[in-house]
Amino acid sequence: MGTQIRRDVMQLILDRRLPPGAPLPTEAELMESLGVSRNSVREALKALQALDIVEIRHGYGTYVGQASLTPLVDGLTFRTLARVTDDHAALTEILQVREVLEEGLIHRVAGGIDDAELARLESIVGRMEEAARAGEAFPDLDREFHETLYETLGNALVPQLLAAFWHVFHRVAKARGWTRDPAPAVTACRHRDILTALREHDVPGAQRAMSRHFRGIDARSFPADQAASGPPAPIGQAERARPRDCGMIRREGPGSGQEALGVK
Amino acid sequence: MGTQIRRDVMQLILDRRLPPGAPLPTEAELMESLGVSRNSVREALKALQALDIVEIRHGYGTYVGQASLTPLVDGLTFRTLARVTDDHAALTEILQVREVLEEGLIHRVAGGIDDAELARLESIVGRMEEAARAGEAFPDLDREFHETLYETLGNALVPQLLAAFWHVFHRVAKARGWTRDPAPAVTACRHRDILTALREHDVPGAQRAMSRHFRGIDARSFPADQAASGPPAPIGQAERARPRDCGMIRREGPGSGQEALGVK
DNA sequence: CGAGGTGGGACGTGGGACGTCCTTCGGTCG
């Protein structure tokens, strides 16, 4: 059975303690040791390649893969694109997961953040604002900010998960032709707010700032005619506090502020 | 190229708006329409099968899959098992992600939880306590509790993600021979605590209760000789409040309470 | 001594054949 060969190869990697990057036996050797034909071996390897458990290099060999979250990205992207109806709902689900994750993560990070960390984040935000003044987008800086933020957790899974969701969101947006990004100045402002709250060790403030950051992303994915339904999941009792604002955009009322985010 | 054929099949599903369960063209038809050999088609389908984008039924046909998170489970399980060193560290990472997720999710749920929801949760916890008195474990009830809890969010991705992490944890624990579960009474107590906090709309209390629930799971995965390093990531200023306790176990001091969880 | 050619190893693709599983349809038996 095909599934069984897959498990055999995985077990072989585990038994031999092969680290990522180590060479696997050749297809011919696997044929022999597993007692199956080359086609069966190849189908199993192709399946493992799709899971990033194995890496196949043409003309060179087969190697143990990184076991990254690439299959999650592929699967979620496909699933989101396959839902022709409830299009933005599927994306909103992904954004909600990202928001929950980052809100909880910043909760863990905000208390004991290092001065060195703050300096690195300051550098990133500074470059963001520089790019924003030039009117340029800065997706790489955005990712770098969030990655740096959670580096101190020592949890390798966290940045990979966040990157996976980020990747899915942008791939779907691109496939759907949603090329309009929010104004760079607004995005830079949101990150400045987060950094300011972190500097003051203001945990709930940092959570609010992070939440508003995602609120802005969410608003972008809604067609204008559905803006009335608005973003989901009010944050709860935190609403009573006036949100901080770095001042690069005009002050806003108690509304969600979508009118400032480029939504027509 | 193999990757291209995979993309072609995915694009075919998207273009024809095929819903999950719909039949795909036969391998022969795909050979013809894509202009490649059957081997190549089969390898692509095998890869898509591993991603749960396609479902192959022997002697029957190929169908559009559910695009579930099965590949994530497989990948994370493999990756965790492949790290022979830092074994428990990898598991702790997964648990931390689960904890962050559920802590943030219960934050969103606790405020506006329905009476009907509370009644359903009460029923589940009641069955838990019944099973605990009989000394039996209740993994299904555990899953049902957490699934029910987040049902009102209307986010289909959330329970799937949680189930995926749950699945990875238990598969790894089983493969590692960590069969010792915490005392059922303790687990039932933890869920009772969560429910009590929810009933009082005590959001931070619910978060603390959820956190303690995970703390208990975490302690179980640590070998006794490493218990000194203890669970990571103190929850922050929430520590000052005395944790609630349903009273089925003895009160505990400011420590992490591992001594009550079956750790030798 | 070095640059380029050449050979071998390993994966990529194609074609064909046969086995296995499932469904369907028609015939037979009760």
Next chain:
DNA sequence: CGACCGAAGGACGTCCCACGTCCCACCTCG
């Protein structure tokens, strides 16, 4: 007349063989 059973066909599973492509390493030649 109806239910059961076997044959036929479709579709996937496995296998074998051959050739193409890519990469590396050795060897030869200038």
